[in-house]
Amino acid sequence: MMRTCQKCGAPMDDGAIFCSNCGYQNASAETADMGGSYSPSYGQPSYQTPPYAQPVYDIYDKTASFDPKDISENKLYAVLPYLFSFLGVIAAGILAPKSEYVRFHIKQALKLYIMQAFALMLTALLCWTLLVPFAGMIFALAVIISCIVAAVQVCSGKAVIPVLTRKFSSLDV
Ligand SMILES: [Zn+2]
Structure with a gap:
């Protein structure tokens, strides 16, 4: 009709x-x-955040995988590689040869220093450019800052992979 x-x-x-x-x-x-009062029912149950929501977990924080006793006993040695470069690496290796915690930090520091060595080589090779030496300087500064940050973290008993070396964190177990 x-x-x-x-x-x-x-x-x-x-x-x-x-x-x-x-x-x-x-x-x-x-x-x-629509004379009647028809209201669409809320068919789906409202999804709430699960109560068991996990806390933010930093995959680069390996602190949990070390023995707390090892950490507290060898903190002093673990900080050496970050403070005294290769000399610190050697000293830490000699003073705490059995500590997993110290070994972890020796590895992290070595990675930083190897990267820095590469950066220095590149800078030397390409010193005639303006950009590379500048970038090399920035990187050297970043390595120094990483070492300071890592040293502070060791003092609080942590084992965090430095930001600069995270690309190579697969080298760690
Ligand atoms: Zn009309």
């Missing part, structure tokens, strides 16, 4: 609200049908 305008009686399209003849606002078919 054709809908007609309630005011002028002109035929109307099913979906139309305004009459194309007189402009009267007719109730649409849907609105007219």
Whole structure:
């Protein structure tokens, strides 16, 4: 059955609200049908964050994999590689040869120093460019900062892989 305008009686399209003849606002078919109070039920259960949500876990923080006793006993040696470069690496290796914790930090420090050595070589080779020596300087500074950060972390008994060496963290177990 054709809908007609309630005011002028002109035929109307099913979906139309305004009459194309007189402009009267007719109730649409849907609105007219919706006499009852129909409200869509919330079908899906609301998803809440699980109560067992895990704390943020830093994959580069390996502190948990070391013996707390080892850490507290060898902190002093673990800090040496970061403070005294290769000399510190050798000293730590001699003074605490059995400590896993010290070995971890020797590895991290060595990675930093090897990267720095490469950066120095590149800088020497490309010293005639302006950019490479500049980048080399920035990198040397970044290594020094990494060593200071790592030394501070060792003092608080942590074992965190320095940001600069994370690309090579697969070398660690
Ligand atoms: Zn009309």
